[in-house]
Amino acid sequence: MAEQDAKPSGPDLSQGVAFADLADGSLLLGHVGDEQVMVARQGTELFAVGAHCSHYHGPLAEGLLVGDTVRCPWHHACFSLRSGEALAAPAFSAIDCWSVEQRDGKIFVKEKRPAAAKPSSKLSGKALDKVVIVGGGAAGFAAAEMLRREQYKGSIVMLSNDDAAPVDRPNLSKDYLAGNAPEEWVPMRGDDFYSENGIELRLKANVASIDARAHEVVLSDGTKVDYDRLLLATGAEPVRLPVPGAGPSQIHTLRSLADSRAIIERAKSAKRALVIGASFIGLEVAASLRHRGIEVHVVAPEKRPMERILGPGMGDFVRALHEEHGVVFHLEDTVAGIAGSKATLKSGGSLETDLVVMGVGVRPRLELAEKAGLRIDRGLAVDAFLATSAPDIYAAGDIARWPDPHSGQAIRVEHWAVAERQGQVAAQNMLGLRQKFDAVPFFWSQHYDVPINYVGHAEKWDELLVDGDIAGRDCLVRYKQGGRTLAAASIYRDVASLQEEVAMERQAA
CATH class of the missing domain: 3.30.390.30 (FAD/NAD-linked reductase, C-terminal dimerisation domain)
Incomplete structure (x- = not known):
């Protein structure tokens, strides 16, 4: 996350800039006092908004103007130039809007405009007083936030089996794991967000079953929570391949804040690490551990890292990039067993290691949906509105398989921004707004x-x-x-x- 610039750059917009200097469809970075402001021109219309994305502080003036919106160049968040509202995750907070006028051939940015209150959504169909969200990840958080943003006044109960409030999971394998980000950066929002917005967040809450007919969620302790609308956002869990000889706690996976904390604690004394799997998560872990000065070996069965997703050229590049930073690859190989601090490879070699992390993919958590009798098709099947086969039950995130208008087929993807955007659309549809989920999937990965x-x-x-x-x-x-x-x-x-x-x-x- 970038820090605020010490000194504002660009022209002083309060003193005016020539209208002719701002081409149609272009963006201009300047400032008003000590605040960075971006001016956008779309035809004869002019807009002035805060210059940085509210997600990771990305430079919006280096992004793309699309109609009356601007998209962040870093992680594709989208903002309304008219209201400043964050229209698409991974940003949730609005950016400031400024009054702007044109006179004497110049553009002047005036005072900051007060934030406009969003009107309440007009509900259609059945009454809605109780929303239950099962899952405390990206999709669940985004849905709860959007429900309140749309001025929904009823109850929201979020049931999470995690022991931590929703976190910015991409950070767990990147800056936080590398030691570049403090833990206070990791939560999606502080604890006060949930109380101030009337969101009942129940942590360590294990859901045992769903009674779709009775509109009830049953917890493992027998507690029942009734709902008018239910969102399933149970996410996915890391795949754990059996490794002969490895103790139950010897091999780490990375999904939760607790997982990242455990790896960080072990890394404090480790000198050599073994990463099983050359997935995005595995290689992000490798990069973070190298940043900590730990020797890293990656063992994976494929010929090239991530070739199935990115192709051979990008796969070769990713390998070369990691090798430049000292990572040693053992490709077309697997771990045959672990005895103490020694890992034996199928090829016959062996590696000494103090820390083992497995990153070989995840599997969707579908047990609840299956037990509830919902339609399963290589994921939890949903329609274009993210509704499942049961009335009043929606799904979002890693479990959802939806009809993608871009590829022309039903797909399920495990991308952070997709989960957030699906949570937002599912929330709007629970309110009766009938929004199709048609976003183009997007993800980002950082290596060094x-x-x-x-x-x-x-x-x-x-x-x-x-x-x-x-x-x-x-x-x-x-x-x-x-x-x-x-x-x-x-x-x-x-x-x-x-x-x-x-x-x-x-x-x-």
Whole structure:
């Protein structure tokens, strides 16, 4: 997360800038007093808003203007230029809006405008007084926040089997694990957010079953919680492959704040680490442990890291990047067993290790949905409005398999921003707003100082086009099937990534 600039940059917008200097469809960074402000021009219309994304403080003036919205170049959050509202996660908080006027051939930014209250949603259909959310991750938090943002006044009960309030999970394998971010950065919101917004957050709450007919959620202690609308956002859990000889607590996985804390504690005395799996999470862990000065070996069965998702060129780049930072790969190999501090490989070699982390993927938590008789299809099947096969039950996040208008098929993805955006749309639909979930999937990954952004969804492709230089860390890679771009990965091509996202949206419209 970037810090606020010590001194504001750009022109003093209160003194005016020439209208002719701001081309149609462009963005201009300036300041009013000590505050950074961005001016946007769309035709003859002018807007002035806060210059930084409310998510990780990304520079909005380096983003993309789309209609009367602006998109952040870092993680594709979207803001209304008219109200400042955060229209799409991963940002939730609005940005400031300023009064702006044009006179004498110049643009002047005046005073900051007061935040506009959002009108209450007009509910349609059945009465809605009680919403229950099962899950305390990205989708669950986003749904609760959106319900209150839409001025829903009824009760919200969030049931989480975690012992911590919703956290910014991407940080757990990146800056927080690397030691670059304090723990106070990790929660999505402070504890007072839930009490101030009337959200009853029950931690360590294990849901045993759902009675869809009675509209009841039953906890493991027998407590029953009734609902008018229910959101299932149970997420996923790390896959644990059996490793002969390994003790039950010897191999770490990373999903929760407690998991990250445990790895950090073990890393304090570790000199050598073994990462099982060359997934995004596995390699982000490898990068974070290298930042801590720990020797890292990665063992994985594939020929190239992440080739199935990113293709051979990007896979080779990711491997080379990690090797530049001292990571040692043992590819096309697996761990055959662990005895004490020695890991034996299937190839016959062995590795000494003080810390073992497994990152080989996750599986959706579908048990509750299956027991409740909901339709399962390689995930929990939902329609375009994220409704399940049972009345008044919705689903969002890693468990949901939805009809994706961009790929033309039902898909399930495990991306943080997707889970948040689905939680937001599910909340709106529980309120009767009938919003289709049609967002283009997006995720980002960070390896040392190199970000990789990915928009779209391509399970396979017949053509891979590279614009730029992958090894030179300046590229956009398109994954195409039948001449249609299904996904695009990029390195330091932030605006191009946003443009690909918009193109995919328009292609499906």
